[in-house]
Every structure is written in structure tokens, then in C-alpha cells.
Amino acid sequence: YVTRNNRYFEGKPIPCLPFEPLFGSTRHLLLRKVASHDFMRSIYDRFKEVKVFGMFDLINPVFVVRDPELIKQITVKDFDHFVNHRPIFGSNLDRDSIALFGKTLFALSDQQWRDMRATLSPAFTGSKMRLMFDQIVQCSAGVVEYYREKVNQSDEEHEMKDVFSRYTADVIASCAFGLQVDSYREPTNAFYINGKRMIDFTRIQTLLKAISYRVFPWLMEKLEIDLFDREASLFFAKIVLETEKTRETSGIVRPDMIHLLMQAKKGLLKRQKERDESHVEGFATAQESEVGMSSAQANEPLTQMELVAQCLIFFLAGFDTVANCLTFLAYELTINRDVQDQLYEEICATEDALQGKPISYEALQHMKYMDMVVSESLRKWSPAPSTDRICTRDYVVRLENGVEFTIDKGAIVFLPIAGIHYDPQYFPNPEKFDPERFSERNREKIIPGTYVPFGIGPRNCIGSRFALMEVKAIVYQLLKEFSFEQTSRTEVPIRLQKGFVALNSENGVHVKFTPRN
Numbered sequence: 001y002v003t004r005n006n007r008y009f010e011g012k013p014i015p016c017l018p019f020e021p022l023f024g025s026t027r028h029l030l031l032r033k034v035a036s037h038d039f040m041r042s043i044y045d046r047f048k049e050v051k052v053f054g055m056f057d058l059i060n061p062v063f064v065v066r067d068p069e070l071i072k073q074i075t076v077k078d079f080d081h082f083v084n085h086r087p088i089f090g091s092n093l094d095r096d097s098i099a100l101f102g103k104t105l106f107a108l109s110d111q112q113w114r115d116m117r118a119t120l121s122p123a124f125t126g127s128k129m130r131l132m133f134d135q136i137v138q139c140s141a142g143v144v145e146y147y148r149e150k151v152n153q154s155d156e157e158h159e160m161k162d163v164f165s166r167y168t169a170d171v172i173a174s175c176a177f178g179l180q181v182d183s184y185r186e187p188t189n190a191f192y193i194n195g196k197r198m199i200d201f202t203r204i205q206t207l208l209k210a211i212s213y214r215v216f217p218w219l220m221e222k223l224e225i226d227l228f229d230r231e232a233s234l235f236f237a238k239i240v241l242e243t244e245k246t247r248e249t250s251g252i253v254r255p256d257m258i259h260l261l262m263q264a265k266k267g268l269l270k271r272q273k274e275r276d277e278s279h280v281e282g283f284a285t286a287q288e289s290e291v292g293m294s295s296a297q298a299n300e301p302l303t304q305m306e307l308v309a310q311c312l313i314f315f316l317a318g319f320d321t322v323a324n325c326l327t328f329l330a331y332e333l334t335i336n337r338d339v340q341d342q343l344y345e346e347i348c349a350t351e352d353a354l355q356g357k358p359i360s361y362e363a364l365q366h367m368k369y370m371d372m373v374v375s376e377s378l379r380k381w382s383p384a385p386s387t388d389r390i391c392t393r394d395y396v397v398r399l400e401n402g403v404e405f406t407i408d409k410g411a412i413v414f415l416p417i418a419g420i421h422y423d424p425q426y427f428p429n430p431e432k433f434d435p436e437r438f439s440e441r442n443r444e445k446i447i448p449g450t451y452v453p454f455g456i457g458p459r460n461c462i463g464s465r466f467a468l469m470e471v472k473a474i475v476y477q478l479l480k481e482f483s484f485e486q487t488s489r490t491e492v493p494i495r496l497q498k499g500f501v502a503l504n505s506e507n508g509v510h511v512k513f514t515p516r517n
């Protein structure tokens with residue numbers, strides 16, 4: 001069973017990374033000798049001349065696609081062959097069961113995914129983000145207030161992942177679950193602790209479950225084993241179900257995800273025509289495809305557990321990703337003082353133009369340099385170092401040089417995001433943090449398919465607008481009040497956490513907040 005795929009690449013006209021039984025080509029990752037970001041970069045650089053090469057993820061054959069044209073072909077044009085991610089999260093065979101991971105949009109497959117994407121897509125448009133923006137401002141203003149008090153107590157150095165994880169948890173509580181939580185003043189509140197627990201993939205049980213899903217997916221499915229921690233799932237399920245009940249009985253309407261999902265459950269959530277201003281979008285924003293734009297609703301209404309699972313997606317896909325994006329952005333702003341100063345200038349100009357009014361969604365969207373800085377940070381420190389697809393129908397690849405081969409049904413495709421983002425033919429001098437790559441003049445030169453922090457095609461990140469709004473709002477508020485300064489504990493260059501975990505720093509990012517006046 002373990003070696004049955006070993007000869008898979010032998011007849012194919014593409015190179016293959018060395019591999020060994022069970023470990024495949026990922027031994028160093030599995031044994032925590034390398035960070036996933038560095039791993040993706042190193043394998044991408046291994047075969048500089050080819051468009052595709054093979055490797056093994058444990059026992060499974062993987063095609064790593066290096067070529068942007070082929071990436072677009074697979075993820076957009078011939079999407080019907082590659083609709084799903086790898087089946088490593090469980091499925092939604094029993095729509096009412098408490099095994100929630102398999103019910104999230106990320107894990108759903110085929111028609112269930114198409115229906116859910118079309119159902120959820122109207123909840124993530126610019127107009128819906130605008131409705132949630134006040135809650136984001138409230139959370140980010142709360143953070144600044146908290147650190148202002150801390151400065152008065154002469155406590156000025158902070159570990160940024162901790163700072164931003166708490167912010168992200170408070171935003172999720174407010175925007176997804178309709179709760180007010182203060183994870184700064186109550187650092188051990190149950191929402192924050194259970195949220196952390198939910199996404200802690202370094203716990204040995206979770207790691208073993210993740211590996212077992214890669215090696216014996218059929219068995220894990222049969223046993224209904226959920227990657228989410230059961231106790232934490234129940235904690236959040238209870239919140240969602242109780243909130244839903246209270247809102248139904250008291251007629252409460254609040255502009256948050258629970259409300260939108262309750263509407264979706266009744267088939268009432270419709271895509272609205274966007275107002276003109278919303279056309280100013282972050283460069284990194286992932287655009288919705290026809291699948292998401294389709295007005296077709298699912299044949300069956302959402303079940304209670306499916307609704308709960310979509311709220312949990314904020315933890316699965318939008319907690320660590322956003323906190324890490326912010327942590328690495330803060331790191332770059334701290335060590336690139338010129339960039340920080342230029343961004344601060346734009347913040348002051350925006351503040352002046354607002355004439356005392358609080359920051360608005362539109363004003364934030366119009367901050368060009370902010371968008372350049374965030375875009376560059378997502379290039380250099382992509383929170384998702386790679387993404388994948390599984391081939392659901394045999395697919396013949398024909399390259400211009402006459403090379404031809406088949407990606408067989410069941411094989412995995414990797415899109416090595418971190419590798420592409422550091423390829424000097426697309427981003428010269430890739431180690432340099434240079435927001436100018438994304439200036440209005442320069443961004444036109446970026447080749448489609450080479451900048452994909454939120455993925456690509458119909459299966460791209462549904463939450464990119466939410467993520468960008470959340471990131472920009474806190475950067476605006478914090479930098480307005482404090483400058484970020486390096487201390488003896490700021491590690492330069494930053495070291496990354498090793499193992500299967502997504503982008504994360506090994507020793508934290510320590511930064512001093514110095515009040516501006």
C-alpha cells in the first residue's frame with residue numbers, strides 16, 4: 001500500500017524529486033527540519049528549466065506546476081478537471097453530523113462546493129464588507145487604546161503575533177459570531193482560547209489526524225474523524241445555534257456573518273449590484289468567478305451544522321493567515337524605516353482629509369501606498385506558501401516543446417505560491433521588500449498567474465476582501481498612534497517555524513511601540 005505509487009512518474013517526461021517510502025519527498029518537512037515556506041521555495045528552484053515536475057507528498061504523487069500559463073490553464077480554463085482540494089479534511093456525506101471540517105467551503109467538493117460557493121459568495125462582496133467595517137474599526141480602535149495605556153505603564157515592547165492573534169480573534173467574534181470579546185483585557189477568554197485550540201495544527205493528535213487523512217483517507221472518512229478539535233467545535237456550535245435562536249425570537253438584525261448565513265439558509269441572501277466606489281479594490285483581491293456569481297442556490301437549504309461550519313471557516317482560513325500576514329508586515333515596516341515613514345505620511349494625509357471623522361471603508365480603499373505595502377508583504381510572506389488541487393478527470397498536458405503527459409485522476413497538483421513569488425524573472429531582487437513593485441505603473445508589468453497570495457480561479461480565497469480590510473484597518477490605526485521600532489530582541493533576518501505548519505515565525509517578532517506625540 002505504501003509503495004504502490006513509487007513508479008508513478010517513471011513513464012512521464014518530467015523530472016521527479018527524490019523520495020523514500022512513506023516519507024515521500026517531504027521527510028524534512030515531516031521531521032520539522034525545514035519551514036513550509038522555505039521548502040516550497042527550495043523545491044521550486046530545484047528544476048529551474050521545467051514547467052512541471054513530480055514529487056511525493058508522503059505516498060501520493062504530486063505534480064508541482066511552475067509555469068504561470070499552465071497554472072492558469074489548470075485553475076481557470078480547465079477548472080472542471082481540478083475542482084477540489086485534496087481530500088484531507090473529511091467530507092460532508094452526512095450533512096447533519098458534528099464532523100464540521102468536511103462541511104466548510106474549503107473542504108467541500110464537486111456540486112456541494114459549487115452550491116455552497118454560490119450561496120456564500122454574496123456575503124463577501126465589497127458592499128457587505130462596508131456593512132461590517134464599523135465593527136472592524138471598533139476592534140482596531142480598541143487595540144490602540146489598550147496599547148496607549150500600556151505605554152503609560154512603560155511597557156513598550158510587544159510580540160506581534162500575539163498582538164495580532166488577539167485582534168483577529170476579536171474581529172472574528174464580532175464579524176462572524178456577533179459577540180463582543182476583548183482578548184487584550186481578558187487574555188484567557190473562552191472564545192480566544194478555543195479559537196487557538198481549533199487551529200493548533202502543531203498538537204500531536206491533530207498532526208497524526210492530518211497525516212492519517214493523507215495516507216488512509218477512506219478509513220478516516222469511515223470513522224468520521226474530524227480535524228477540528230471536538231470540544232472546541234461544540235463550544236462554537238453552541239454559540240452559533242444560541243445566537244441564531246435569540247435572533248429569530250427577538251428579531252435582532254446585526255450586520256455580521258451569522259445574519260448573512262441565516263439569510264442564506266432561508267434562500268434570501270442575494271448578490272447586490274456594487275456601488276461605484278467599491279471598484280477601488282486592493283491589488284491582491286481575488287476576483288469571483290462565474291461559479292460564485294451564479295444565482296443558482298443549493299437544491300437543499302443549509303443544515304444547522306453546515307451553517308455552523310461556515311462560521312468556523314473564519315478560524316480555519318482567516319485567523320492565523322491574517323495574524324501572520326500582519327506579523328510579517330509589522331516586521332518589514334520595522335526594519336524598513338523609509339517604507340514606514342512613507343506609509344505614515346499617507347496615513348496623516350488621509351486623516352487630514354477625513355476632517356475629524358473616523359476612518360471609512362472608502363478612505364481606506366483609496367490609500368494607494370497602503371495597498372502597495374500590503375501587496376508586497378503578501379508577495380514576500382505569503383501566509384499560504386502553496387495551495388493544491390486534485391485531478392478529478394484524466395488531464396492531458398501538452399507543452400509547446402512537444403512534451404505531452406497525462407495527469408491521472410486522483411493525482412495531486414501543487415501551486416508553489418512562495419516559489420513563484422520569489423522567482424527573480426517575475427520579481428527581480430526578490431529578497432528586497434519593495435512596495436514600488438505594486439505602484440500603478442509597475443503593477444501592469446506583473447505577469448498574470450505569478451502573483452497569487454489568495455490563490456487563483458473559481459476556487460480562490462472567498463475572504464480576500466475581508467482579510468485586506470482587516471489588515472489595513474489595524475495598520476492604519478496602530479501606525480497613526482505609534483512608530484514601530486526595532487529592539488535587541490527583533491530577530492533579523494526572521495527565522496521561520498519548521499514543519500508542516502503554514503508561515504509562522506520561530507521566535508516571534510518583537511517590536512517597540514513608540515508614541516508619535
Ligand code: HEM
Pocket residue numbers: 105106107117313314317318319321322325382383384386387388452453454455456457458459460461462463464466467
Ligand atoms: C491574508 C489572509 C489570507 C490569505 C493569504 C488567504 C489565502 C487563501 C488561499 C491561498 C486559498 C486557496 C486558494 C486556491 O486554492 O486557489 C484560500 C482559500 C480560502 N480562504 Fe483564504 N486567505 C486569507 C484570509 C481568509 C479569510 C479572512 C477568510 C474568511 C472567511 C478566508 C476564507 C477562505 C475560504 C473559505 C477558502 C476556500 C475557498 C473555496 O474553496 O471555495 N480566507 N485562502
